[in-house]
Amino acid sequence: MSRGKAASDLDLPRPDTLDAGKQQGAYEALREAILARQLPAGSRLPSTRSLAERWQVSRGTLEAAFDRLHSEGYVQRVAGSGTRVCAVIPEQFIAAPVARQNQRRPVEPDLPHAGVQSHVPFVARRPDASLFDLKTWARCLSRGLLAAGPGVLEAAHPGGLPALRELIADYLRRYRGMQCEADEVIVTTGIRHGLDLIARTLLQPGDTACVEDPGYTPARRLFGLAGARVQAIAVTTEGLDTDQLPEHARLAYVSPAHQAPLGVTLSVSRRLALLDWANRADAWVVEDDYDSEYNYNSAPLAALKSLDSNNRVLYCGSFNKNLFPGLRVGFMVVPKILRSPLLRTLQLTGHSVGATDQLGLVEFLGSGAFVRHLRASRQAYQARRDALLACLPEGVTVSGQQAGLHFVLWLPAGVQEADFCDRAANAGLSLQPLGKFCVDVTLPPAVIIGYTALTLAQIRFHGRALAQLL
CATH class of the missing domain: 3.90.1150.10 (Aspartate Aminotransferase, domain 1)
Known part of the structure; x- marks a missing residue:
């Protein structure tokens, strides 16, 4: 009897896969032999020297294939004992055919919802993104990132970057007649995000939330999801009929500048009546100012929030309606007493706006490009x-x-x-x-x-x- 390792009695013919790629082909051939139990558990593989001669490949190629099988748990390599199969293959896996190449299924296209596509006549409340200067925006993003440095990217600002909140407050003071400061501003992903935060924070199951009728459907649904009893209040030619507001309501939602969908403006007398009701009922007023920047016949009325001497109004605005829909940056101006609970809800839901878009907006607003x-x-x-x-x-x-x-x-x-x-x-x-x-x-x-x-x-x-x- 000759000395040394005993030769393996397993016949492994040269696989066709070696022609496509030797190392990958050798690995696949050995793996298939193990999975098909051509090499059963406990059996010893041929030595790399003998298999290299039989398959006409280099020994180094087979060493690499053996090492890969060892790292994946198919074989065990022990010095002096050769390489043995150690994988125990479940019956249901053996019964399944082993495909040489995985067939990828076709990916279904993810198209925007047909009801909200731009350039479809006459889908409502969509800005024209083609009017937006992308080159200016790209420069603002670049300048904002370079000026900020990694410190701003690492810092946590759940309410929004301080610089952006200061610019938003300055814009609202100049163009919407509001007396507000940066510490009253919370940056959101849009008006619906703001309404969701308000609903989660202020409403308890059984509370009454008043909405306009006809009105913005997502507001009604978000308040309902919070467990509130939603009461519809009729809208007339002067806006929300404040005489119908109940004394026990928790909040009232209005779009006073250009009511959605009727387009009427809430009259000054009704604005004052609404604020008086909120003060008497200890209720909150949610102002949706979604498209107030676009008034074609005269200067728009100042925001309802500008008349809010008792801090009962939560103001919601958005850059998505006047820049481009995919931006997803909005803001709220809230009474200071509500800032902390709203921020806790925002942090819990994890919907803070990314720093990159905020930095771009800092440059965009600060340079005058927004106006x-x-x-x-x-x-x-x-x-x-x-x-x-x-x-x-x-x-x-x-x-x-x-x-x-x-x-x-x-x-x-x-x-x-x-x-x-x-x-x-x-x-x-x-x-x-x-x-x-x-x-x-x-x-x-x-x-x-x-x-x-x-x-x-x-x-x-x-x-x-x-x-x-x-």
Whole structure:
């Protein structure tokens, strides 16, 4: 008998996989032999020297394959005893065919929701992102990051970067008539984020939360998710009917500058009545100021918060409606007594805004680019509004066209909203029926018309189609 290691009696023919890649091919061939129990548990593999001669590959290639099998737990290598199979393979795994190449399934495209796409006539409340100067924004992002350094990126500011909060407060003092400071500002991802924080923090199950009717549907749903009893308050030509507000409510939500969706402005008398009610009822008022920057006929009224001498108003604003929807940066101005509990909720939910976008906004606001963008977009939106109104036939009634990103088109007598929207869809138009936003009130048939995310050419083309439907 010859001295040394006994030769393995297992016949491992040269695999075809070696032609594609020797090291990977050797590994796959040995692994398949183990999984198929061609090399059963406890059996000894051929030596790398003998297998290298049989497969006509270098010994180093096989050493690398053996090492990989050892690291993955398929074999055990003991000096003086050779390499033995140590993996015990479950029956259900052995029964499954071993694929040489994993087949990847096709990825389903993740498309934006069809109801909120820009450049679809006439989807409402969408800004035109093409008006936004991306080169200026890129420079602001770069300057902001370079000026900040790693310290700002590492620091935790759940309420937002101090520099950004100071600039937001300065803008609101100058353009919305509010007397506020940076320590009253909380940076959010948008108005809905702010409403969610307010609902989670201020509302308890069974509390009454008042909303406008017709009104902003997400506000009603968010308050309901918090366990509140949501009470719809009718909106008239002067805005929210403050006479209907109950004395026991916890809060009231309003969009006073350009009511969503009717587009009316809350009158001064009703603003004062609303604040008086909040003070008497020890309630809070949530002001949604989503598109107040766009007033085409005159200077807009100052924010409701500017009249808030008793600190009952929580003001919600957003950069997503006047810069571009994908930015996801908004803000709240809150009474100081509520700042700490709101920040605790924000930290618990983990929805703080990323530092990069905040640093870019610091540069964008500080350089005056934000105000310049508002001025240019306001002129563009006014031109689009005028072009669309010119397309409509005489005698058609519209409202809310004096400001904002949409107006209401009241349908002729006898025309049903659902039927009109179906015929519009067949003509390539996406319209929202007014009834979709109503809870208890019943209003004449009307549809919401958004025009700001369309070019002038699109407005003229689709405006003629809308006029034909009318």
